[in-house]
Amino acid sequence: MPLMKIGELATATGTAVETIRYYEREGLIAEPGRSEGNYRLYGEPHAQRLTFIRRCRSLDMTLDEIRALLRFKDAPAADCGDVNSLLDEHIGHVAHRIEELQGLATQLRELRAQCRTARSGADCGILKGLSEGGPARPDALPGGHEHPSALHGRRPRAAQKSG
Numbered sequence: 001m002p003l004m005k006i007g008e009l010a011t012a013t014g015t016a017v018e019t020i021r022y023y024e025r026e027g028l029i030a031e032p033g034r035s036e037g038n039y040r041l042y043g044e045p046h047a048q049r050l051t052f053i054r055r056c057r058s059l060d061m062t063l064d065e066i067r068a069l070l071r072f073k074d075a076p077a078a079d080c081g082d083v084n085s086l087l088d089e090h091i092g093h094v095a096h097r098i099e100e101l102q103g104l105a106t107q108l109r110e111l112r113a114q115c116r117t118a119r120s121g122a123d124c125g126i127l128k129g130l131s132e133g134g135p136a137r138p139d140a141l142p143g144g145h146e147h148p149s150a151l152h153g154r155r156p157r158a159a160q161k162s163g
Helices: 006-013 018-027 044-058 063-073 081-112 125-132 157-162
Strands: none
Touching: 006 018, 006 125, 018 044, 044 063, 063 081, 081 125
């Protein structure tokens, strides 16, 4: 693969330009060389690493989890026991999130049951339930969870687009 400018890398990998820059700032992708015109020039190793990162992100891994995996990827002779542990921990986190989301679905169904037919907004059971109800159960709310490594949360705007 010949050297590519950032837009070409973005197209080749299906990643937004801002996401690539973000991953560079975060140290996940090595800073590329520059052309005489000062354009960033990316090669096949950048594309491969970006593909790896995107695959990890598609599995909802945090940037710190990805950093740890990249350290192992960059040291192929190292024992992968810690990789297994990292993935086991992430699987546990996903299972916990599924429980939280199931609780959220139950809470929403209960709220939906408060208004079975269309009526005026003043008589809407859902709006009344949201206005008068006690605090939502924090265990059933997205964002109310905590990753074992306390790193999950909303993705940065650039990473949300395609990260």
